[in-house]
Amino acid sequence: MIIYQYKNGYRYNSDSLILYDFIRVDKLKGLGLDIGTGSGILSILMSENKNIKIDALDIQEENAKLCELNFKENNINYQVILSDIKDYKVYNHYDFIISNPPFYSKMQASNKHLNTSRHIDFMPLDIFLKSCDKLLKPHGFLYFCYDAKKIDLIFQFMQNTKLKCEKIRFIHTKIDKNANLVLIKARKLSKSDIQILPALICHEDNGLSEELNNIYQNIKVHSYDLQ
Numbered sequence: 001m002i003i004y005q006y007k008n009g010y011r012y013n014s015d016s017l018i019l020y021d022f023i024r025v026d027k028l029k030g031l032g033l034d035i036g037t038g039s040g041i042l043s044i045l046m047s048e049n050k051n052i053k054i055d056a057l058d059i060q061e062e063n064a065k066l067c068e069l070n071f072k073e074n075n076i077n078y079q080v081i082l083s084d085i086k087d088y089k090v091y092n093h094y095d096f097i098i099s100n101p102p103f104y105s106k107m108q109a110s111n112k113h114l115n116t117s118r119h120i121d122f123m124p125l126d127i128f129l130k131s132c133d134k135l136l137k138p139h140g141f142l143y144f145c146y147d148a149k150k151i152d153l154i155f156q157f158m159q160n161t162k163l164k165c166e167k168i169r170f171i172h173t174k175i176d177k178n179a180n181l182v183l184i185k186a187r188k189l190s191k192s193d194i195q196i197l198p199a200l201i202c203h204e205d206n207g208l209s210e211e212l213n214n215i216y217q218n219i220k221v222h223s224y225d226l227q
Contacts, residue, residue, distance in 0.1 A: 002073045004066060005039050007225040012041040014212075015181060016100050018171060018200065019145045020045045021215045022183045023098060026141070028052055030095030033135060035085055036123060040067035040078075042098050045219065047076045054098075057081040057088060059123075066226070085123060085131045096141040097132050101125075125150065126157040133161035133188065142186040145171075148179040164190040169197040174204075 005011045020042055029051045034043045037056035046054060056067050056078055064082040071078055081088070101123050125146070132142045142163060146154060148170055158165065163186040170179035179199065202212045 001044055001221045002070070003039055003041055003044065003221055003223045004069055004073070004226050005223055006062070006066065009062070010038060011223075012039055012100075014202070015145050016041050017045075017215055017219055018181070018212075019098070019100055019143065019183060020219070022145075022169060022185070023143045024049070026185075028096050028141070031055070031092070032096040032098060033057060033094045035097060035099040035128070035132070036101050037067050037080070038063050038100075040070045040080075041221070042100065043067075043078055044070060044074055044076060045221075046098065047074065047078070052096075053078060055079045055081055055094075057083055057085065059084045086127050088131070088135070090135060093137040094135050094140055095137055096143070097136060099128070099132075099142075099144040101128050101144060101146070125153055126160070129154075129157045129161050129163060133163050136163075136188045138189050140188050142188075143184070145181055145183050148182040151182055154182075154184065158186065162188050164188075164192070165194050166190055166192050167195045167197065169200060171200045171202065173202050175201050 003012070023046070028049060032046070032052055032054045034054050034056045037043055037058045040056055043054045043056045046052060058064050058067065061082055064080050067080045071080065136142065155165070165184055165186050167185035169183040171181035171183065172179050200211060201209050203209060208216070
């Protein structure tokens, strides 16, 4: 797989790869929506599943163009949509939604592209969850990652929707460090208990953990820079 990225703009990182590994085990079917697609990395990885199609949505025109380029380079026939999530309306709702939404609270003052891609003001958590609730079919799935320190807000805002968390996993840089990322699988109108997975530890004393190294080894992505 080939991914073009802007040299001085937002670049995908391990969050998206870990999130993809979290999603792929569920063997999804139907039509999905990738919110805040950026370069299209999540949609491109998901394209290995031939039982799905994905609409890739982003608020930034440069990301929409980049995503279209990456889909073309990888022979992927997915639709790219330029829209703010709060303004996006559909007639046919989605079977699933995937997203690595912005959750940083500190802006990169000199770089508009980075600010929009990373900062929570451009997609507040409550707006994100309410929008996903409206866009999903009954019993549709939502998969996303977020700042682990905001777990209280995730559950608080979810109570204002029909979404319920079904599976959760915390990500730690090292075994003795606090979780810095959380992976969430939610479902609309679910009555299931929450499955709490073992934590993912990313680094050991001698480098990458075995699990994270296996994730990287199983994802064959070649990245190239654009000016």
